[in-house]
Amino acid sequence: MLTVTDLSIARGGIPVLEGLNLTLGAGQAMVLRGPNGIGKTTLLRTIAGLQPPLSGQVEVTPESLVYAGHADGIKPTLTVTENLDFWAQAFGNHDISAAIAAFALGPLAARPAGALSAGQKRRLGLARLLVTGRAIWVLDEPTVSLDMDAVAMFAAAVRSHLAQGGAALIATHIDLGLAEAQVLDVAPYRAKPLDIEDFDGAFL
Amino acid sequence: MIALLTRDIRLAMRAGGGFGLGLSFFLIVVVLVPFGVGPQSALLSKIAPGILWLGALLACLLSLDRIFALDWEDGSLDLLATSPLPMEGIVSVKALAHWLTTGLPLVLVAPVLGVLLNLPEAGFLWLTLSLALGTPALSVIGTFGAALTVGLKRGGLLLSLLVLPLYVPTLIFGAEVARRGAEGFDITTPLLLLAGITCGTIALLPFASAAVLRVNLR
Numbered sequence: 189m190l191t192v193t194d195l196s197i198a199r200g201g202i203p204v205l206e207g208l209n210l211t212l213g214a215g216q217a218m219v220l221r222g223p224n225g226i227g228k229t230t231l232l233r234t235i236a237g238l239q240p241p242l243s244g245q246v247e248v249t250p251e252s253l254v255y256a257g258h259a260d261g262i263k264p265t266l267t268v269t270e271n272l273d274f275w276a277q278a279f280g281n282h283d284i285s286a287a288i289a290a291f292a293l294g295p296l297a298a299r300p301a302g303a304l305s306a307g308q309k310r311r312l313g314l315a316r317l318l319v320t321g322r323a324i325w326v327l328d329e330p331t332v333s334l335d336m337d338a339v340a341m342f343a344a345a346v347r348s349h350l351a352q353g354g355a356a357l358i359a360t361h362i363d364l365g366l367a368e369a370q371v372l373d374v375a376p377y378r379a380k381p382l383d384i385e386d387f388d389g390a391f392l
Numbered sequence: 393m394i395a396l397l398t399r400d401i402r403l404a405m406r407a408g409g410g411f412g413l414g415l416s417f418f419l420i421v422v423v424l425v426p427f428g429v430g431p432q433s434a435l436l437s438k439i440a441p442g443i444l445w446l447g448a449l450l451a452c453l454l455s456l457d458r459i460f461a462l463d464w465e466d467g468s469l470d471l472l473a474t475s476p477l478p479m480e481g482i483v484s485v486k487a488l489a490h491w492l493t494t495g496l497p498l499v500l501v502a503p504v505l506g507v508l509l510n511l512p513e514a515g516f517l518w519l520t521l522s523l524a525l526g527t528p529a530l531s532v533i534g535t536f537g538a539a540l541t542v543g544l545k546r547g548g549l550l551l552s553l554l555v556l557p558l559y560v561p562t563l564i565f566g567a568e569v570a571r572r573g574a575e576g577f578d579i580t581t582p583l584l585l586l587a588g589i590t591c592g593t594i595a596l597l598p599f600a601s602a603a604v605l606r607v608n609l610r
Binding site for chain 2: 233236237238239240251253254255256257258259260261262263264265266270273274275277278279280316320
């Protein structure tokens with residue numbers, strides 16, 4: 189479903205990772221690890237198509253990927269249901285009941301998202317993944333500000349997604365309890381400092 | 393697309409959405425001008441088309457930085473960019489939502505405010521028509537400016553500086569239609585030019601806005 193070949197990526201014009209390969213098939217999950225600043229977020233954004241790679245290829249089944257970054261993309265003045273409805277429609281779906289059930293958002297459904305706690309907002313952000321109906325989840329630190337129960341909910345959601353033939357690429361520092369997930373430490377792919385031949389490159 | 397449009401309109405209508413901001417600014421400008429100019433109804437009716445156009449243009453400018461800044465701050469823009477909606481569609485819908493929540497109310501309220509400025513009777517139709525034709529161009533050009541400055545802290549001032557020169561042709565021909573209409577002259581040439589500017593910007597600028605937005609999201 190997702191193949192990354194010899195990928196080099198840059199953040200702010202400075203190469204951070206190089207020579208990275210990974211493949212992700214249906215029903216597989218992969219956890220990205222590595223110290224802060226190594227380029228996990230940049231890698232995920234590159235795979236999501238938000239920024240171009242320096243070199244190498246990202247091959248992904250078209251129209252199959254959904255990205256969730258540090259920010260949840262929640263509108264504080266819309267209710268939980270309205271937020272989910274919008275994302276479902278943007279991805280061409282209509283049913284949000286499964287997503288509300290999976291993250292126990294039922295009692296909060298009519299509340300404006302601005303009145304939710306940080307953890308509840310994150311649960312809403314993760315519930316968005318379920319309403320998109322996309323097969324490959326690309327998640328950046330999905331468990332920030334979640335409590336133990338919510339992490340378990342998230343792990344269950346990922347597991348049922350994998351069981352339905354989906355895939356997940358997750359950058360995280362905590363243990364999700366997903367024993368079947370492969371772990372990829374990106375630290376060995378750290379880019380060597382280059383002498384800057386093409387100075388203009390830093391401005392692109 | 394329709395979901396994005398209804399969401400943006402709903403957001404603008406809810407508390408803190410800035411729906412009434414442009415309207416109240418327009419009202420304030422038009423109410424204050426007669427106090428500044430003095431009680432000379434002949435002079436007022438002469439400058440009324442220009443003042444109304446200028447007020448509408450500045451009111452339009454007020455809410456431009458909200459088009460993308462809020463979506464950028466809460467991460468929605470990243471998520472929209474990775475959604476099935478094409479970027480050109482997103483910026484077009486955003487411009488349309490901005491026009492529906494800012495431009496259209498200005499067009500509707502302008503004839504009422506024209507009374508305050510003693511606008512000649514013949515001018516009401518042409519003022520409304522010129523604003524209805526011109527304000528979509530203001531929204532589309534403004535969306536381009538907002539896309540250019542998305543992600544900049546306090547980008548509002550830079551946005552105004554970038555966008556105001558691009559507003560000049562619309563202002564010239566729009567105010568010219570209203571002025572000539574009020575004085576009973578032939579309005580064909582400025583009206584056609586105004587329509588041309590609006591059609592041209594609607595056809596071309598969404599591609600430019602989408603391109604700069606993609607660069608700004610990197």
